Amino acid sequence: MVGDVEAICQILTSSSPGPIVAVCISGVGPSLVLCGADLEPLRPAILYGIDTRATEEIDLFCRRYGKEAILANAGKYLTSQALGPKIEWIRRHEPEVWRAARGWYGCHTFVVAKLTGKYVLDHHTASQCDPLYRVPEFGWHHDWAMNICEPMPLLAWPGPVRSSERSASLRRAQRAVRQAHQWWLAPLTPSPRRSALEYGIREI
DSSP, X not given: OHHHHHHHHHHHHHHOSSOOOOEEEOOSSSXXXXXXXXXXXXXXXXXXXXXXXXXXXXXXXXXXXXXXXXXXXXXXXXXTTOSHHHHHHHHHHOHHHHHHOOEEEOHHHXXXXXXXXXXXXXXXXXXXXXXXXEGGGTEEOHHHHHHHHTTSOGGGSOEEEOTTSOOEEOHHHHHHHTOOOOOEEEEOOSOOXXXXXXXXXXXX
């Protein structure tokens, strides 16, 4: 994975006509990437709504918490898009993976963590991590989250941030390509392409 991060940095530096002011990372849907303490994936990523393996876990959560309570907190009913049932699927079917997990990421925030060491998740993606996120309060549903993700402590959860917030200076990226620029990175919501192009941000 280090080689992949270096490749990203090299593409950025070789493709830029001037100093890099900011880097934004986008991803597709609420995917699940479980990593160990070394920030290496413990298994292949589980994708968003096209992955329907957790139907039994959806039924389990509906019985445990109640459909209407889930709707009131998450703003929608559970579907195959929801991340919480997929976490429960890992717990039930791959307990050795879950025991080794020290953090979980989306595909875009995994790259953020690799480049900066920061453990964050944008609010938009977090709101699709049903039923872990409490939409009315813009934060994690602590009781349900602790229940679903036990024994992973709440401190091992990504801190929700706004898509416009800077995550960190890309010092890891600087070291990787021996650049002196001060780079900044913010996790971007999964469908930013049109808005980004309107603001003059180009894809590489």
